[in-house]
Amino acid sequence: MQALQTNTIICPQCGGENKLKPDEKFIECEFCGSAVYVDKSRVVNHYVVNSNFNQDQAVGNVKRWMAGNFHVKDLDKNAVISKVDFYYFPLWYFKLNESGTDKIMLQPASSTPISEIKSINIPAGNLVPFQVKNFDVSQFVQPDVYFESAKNWLQQSGANIENITESNLVHIPFYHVHYSFKAQHYSCLVEASSGKVYANLWPVKSEAPYRILFAVSLFVFFLTTIISYVLSVVVSESDGQIFIFAEMIKIPAYLIASIPLVGAAYLIAKKV
Ligand SMILES: [Zn+2]
16 A cells, blocks of 8 residues: 555556556556555555345344344334435545454544444455446445544554554445434434444433332332331230341242233333
């Protein structure tokens, strides 16, 4: 990789000198045909990951994800999908060698509301050299985070940038699914090569019923303790026995008191 001088770029693959046309960002080397991306300071290999899911399949994955246990009950039935966008999103792809093992780290190369996409796993075999003729370039989000900024982020997140052995720009296909639920707007991303759903925010189960149940439980156990002591005072023949009897009554009393509380927790979990 070479620093960019005037309007000539050096192909990272074959070392060939290519003349850069104004405003041209996605370039194919005229000597070896490699796809390269020209950053302010760097020329890197440019890869793309192919999409394996159509829009209906992607929405199907979102519905299954919505039906999962972390989300509010019947979200899959009550959420209204308002818009689905398809685009290839740019990520800086760093390969680091840390004590003999390769590690891939990703940084978004454009701003995204869904930071989760940093944790995407891209099998190396899925990286295809980008070729303009195979894609609709209007679906490609242009990077606006420079290579150096991405490297700084990487360093701040604890990586030793001395260990970087390879840097690429990778465009990954996504369906951005927008939906509303109870007059609130949400969105999530479906990574279109694996079908995996990513989101930062979604309608969660309300915690209020659990908090109320917790308060009720504290009160019930407090009451059970008092009743155990009162009963113990009644049945004890000497003062020394009161504490022992109370503890003996408390254990079965707690067990009995917990039955309706567990039942209530189960009902809340089913309803909310
Ligand atoms: Zn080349």
